[in-house]
Amino acid sequence: MVSEELEWLNSYGVQFLNLFQKETFYQSFSQIDKMVSELQTLTIYLAFSANPESEKQIGSWLRDNLSTEIVMDVKLDPSLIGGCAFIWKGVYRDYSLRSKIQTNRAQILTSFKTFMAEKTK
Amino acid sequence: MAVQEVGYALSSNDFLVYLDGMPTIRMNDLVISETGLRGWVNAVTADRVEVLLLDEGIVTPGQLFRRTNQNLSILLGQYLIGRVINPLGVPIDGKRMSMDVSTNVHSELDTAAPNIVMRKFITDQFVTGIALVDTLIPIAKGQRQLIVGDAHSGKSSFLIDLIVNQQTNPNTVCIYACVGKPVTQVRSIMDVLESTGAMKNTVVIATSSSDLPPLIYLAPQTAFTVAEYFQKNGKDVLVILDDLGVHAKIYREISLTANRSPGRESYPGDIFYQHSHLMERGGNFKLENGGGSITVLPVMELNLGDFSGYISTNLVGMTDGHLMFKANLRSQGRSPAIDTSISVSRVGRQTQNRMQNSLAQAIRSLLADAEELQTVSFFSAELPKETLLIIKRKQIVEELTRQESMTFLPISHQVFLLGLTFTEMFINQDISYVNRNKAVIIDLLKKDANLSTFADNLLTLKTIDDLTNALNQVVPHLLTICK
Numbered sequence: 276m277v278s279e280e281l282e283w284l285n286s287y288g289v290q291f292l293n294l295f296q297k298e299t300f301y302q303s304f305s306q307i308d309k310m311v312s313e314l315q316t317l318t319i320y321l322a323f324s325a326n327p328e329s330e331k332q333i334g335s336w337l338r339d340n341l342s343t344e345i346v347m348d349v350k351l352d353p354s355l356i357g358g359c360a361f362i363w364k365g366v367y368r369d370y371s372l373r374s375k376i377q378t379n380r381a382q383i384l385t386s387f388k389t390f391m392a393e394k395t396k
Numbered sequence: 397m398a399v400q401e402v403g404y405a406l407s408s409n410d411f412l413v414y415l416d417g418m419p420t421i422r423m424n425d426l427v428i429s430e431t432g433l434r435g436w437v438n439a440v441t442a443d444r445v446e447v448l449l450l451d452e453g454i455v456t457p458g459q460l461f462r463r464t465n466q467n468l469s470i471l472l473g474q475y476l477i478g479r480v481i482n483p484l485g486v487p488i489d490g491k492r493m494s495m496d497v498s499t500n501v502h503s504e505l506d507t508a509a510p511n512i513v514m515r516k517f518i519t520d521q522f523v524t525g526i527a528l529v530d531t532l533i534p535i536a537k538g539q540r541q542l543i544v545g546d547a548h549s550g551k552s553s554f555l556i557d558l559i560v561n562q563q564t565n566p567n568t569v570c571i572y573a574c575v576g577k578p579v580t581q582v583r584s585i586m587d588v589l590e591s592t593g594a595m596k597n598t599v600v601i602a603t604s605s606s607d608l609p610p611l612i613y614l615a616p617q618t619a620f621t622v623a624e625y626f627q628k629n630g631k632d633v634l635v636i637l638d639d640l641g642v643h644a645k646i647y648r649e650i651s652l653t654a655n656r657s658p659g660r661e662s663y664p665g666d667i668f669y670q671h672s673h674l675m676e677r678g679g680n681f682k683l684e685n686g687g688g689s690i691t692v693l694p695v696m697e698l699n700l701g702d703f704s705g706y707i708s709t710n711l712v713g714m715t716d717g718h719l720m721f722k723a724n725l726r727s728q729g730r731s732p733a734i735d736t737s738i739s740v741s742r743v744g745r746q747t748q749n750r751m752q753n754s755l756a757q758a759i760r761s762l763l764a765d766a767e768e769l770q771t772v773s774f775f776s777a778e779l780p781k782e783t784l785l786i787i788k789r790k791q792i793v794e795e796l797t798r799q800e801s802m803t804f805l806p807i808s809h810q811v812f813l814l815g816l817t818f819t820e821m822f823i824n825q826d827i828s829y830v831n832r833n834k835a836v837i838i839d840l841l842k843k844d845a846n847l848s849t850f851a852d853n854l855l856t857l858k859t860i861d862d863l864t865n866a867l868n869q870v871v872p873h874l875l876t877i878c879k
Binding site for chain 1: 398399400401402403416417418419462
């Protein structure tokens with residue numbers, strides 16, 4: 276076991292680790308499993324691969340502003356181009372650049388055509 | 397900002413997937429996975445959504461499904477005529493899609509049947525062109541008539557004859573739903589309909605046994621949705637569901653996979669509802685509701701002639717009559733191999749005209765008398781003249797109703813031909829004479845305009861005596877032609 280993991284386990288204290296005795300092992304795990312299943316998952320799609328530092332920042336912002344009982348699932352989706360999208364309580368909300376482009380597709384195309392026409396004059 | 401409902405696969409079992417999420421999803425909504433697998437919502441519980449997959453593929457727990465903004469529906473239009481489609485309305489006959497989509501409409505597959513106010517009394521006969529059916533067990537426009545019988549008893553060829561014969565009526569649209577048939581059988585049905593020209597007014601909804609059960613399950617619903625479209629356009633629609641025994645087995649498979657409680661013969665408790673819910677979409681409709689009719693012929697194949705099975709008795713209970721096909725009659729050369737003594741039509745007789753009805757009554761009574769006397773005749777060497785006459789007439793009726801495949805007999809010709817049983821035409825001849833000259837008389841009726849008019853006028857008569865007297869006038873002429 277690497278030292279980082281040992282440090283993480285020790286951070287829970289002796290009282291927590293004592294829950295995992297021979298007699299209580301299965302019961303404790305099923306209780307934890309039940310608690311985890313009750314947690315809400317927030318899936319975040321990012322256009323770039325977030326480093327641990329960024330993930331930590333997002334996580335602490337969520338705990339401070341939304342709830343401490345939340346599971347964060349960060350996924351990579353380069354097709355977003357920029358911005359982010361997330362899934363919360365079964366609803367996907369797309370705040371990405373891809374979504375903006377798709378919404379304003381006609382307008383962007385018109386501007387682009389006008390620009391090209393002026394340039395070729 | 398784009399908003400879309402999504403759900404994660406909790407577990408999957410073959411074609412069944414349970415999803416978590418999708419807070420406002422409804423029954424029959426379509427969902428699609430990230431890998432492009434489509435499915436429809438079959439049940440919604442407090443904590444999960446039950447989805448039946450329409451495409452074959454592997455679903456792993458945690459896989460994302462998105463809600464499409466569509467429900468189970470198909471695109472309806474005139475373009476469907478002459479096409480073979482799957483239950484989702486996708487043409488599978490290799491022909492190109494129609495470019496004219498201006499009149500096409502989307503319609504849900506699972507709609508409520510029209511209520512009683514939208515319906516009207518059944519008054520018109522659905523002419524099959526098959527003498528035995530039109531005379532003895534008539535089918536009416538808007539009737540639900542079960543086609544039940546053993547394997548290889550000629551049910552499919554009868555149904556194909558029925559579709560082919562509808563070419564004479566331009567206002568009729570035939571819809572043939574193949575429910576989980578072997579691919580070769582589906583192909584062969586398509587080829588026969590194409591080669592006879594019957595596809596001109598036919599739509600085939602085809603599912604083969606290699607399709608996924610949820611897709612096969614939808615075939616009858618699609619057939620009715622297509623039928624309702626044409627009925628609302630004033631057409632008389634014939635819906636053939638071939639067969640509902642397979643449909644019941646497919647529904648049983650889906651229900652058992654979904655952990656529904658099994659009932660009798662392991663079928664789920666709502667199997668009667670599933671079929672009756674379909675059957676009640678048939679009927680004859682008022683002009684305000686389109687004015688057309690939907691005649692339904694569900695098919696049920698029996699196992700070794702066992703008529704008392706769960707599904708067959710259910711279907712008998714929800715239809716307006718049944719045609720019982722028997723393999724032994726077919727092996728005796730009877731075509732169609734319908735056992736008239738145990739077949740019944742509860743609606744058709746009210747649509748026959750008076751002459752047809754009188755003739756049918758006389759023939760039915762003759763067949764019943766002959767059946768009784770035939771048993772006695774085995775024990776007696778010499779029979780009274782009257783008994784011999786009845787037995788002979790029964791043989792004549794059996795021979796006259798033996799009809800070649802793909803032949804259409806108009807009602808007037810049927811009355812003319814069967815009416816000859818009660819004249820002196822065939823009494824002193826043997827049965828081979830009837831067999832030889834039946835075709836001659838039919839041919840004469842087609843070619844001789846005077847005789848054809850005479851046959852048409854027979855329909856204005858009232859009683860069997862009037863018919864016999866009228867036919868006796870032409871018997872000498874026929875005797876000179878027949879050899």
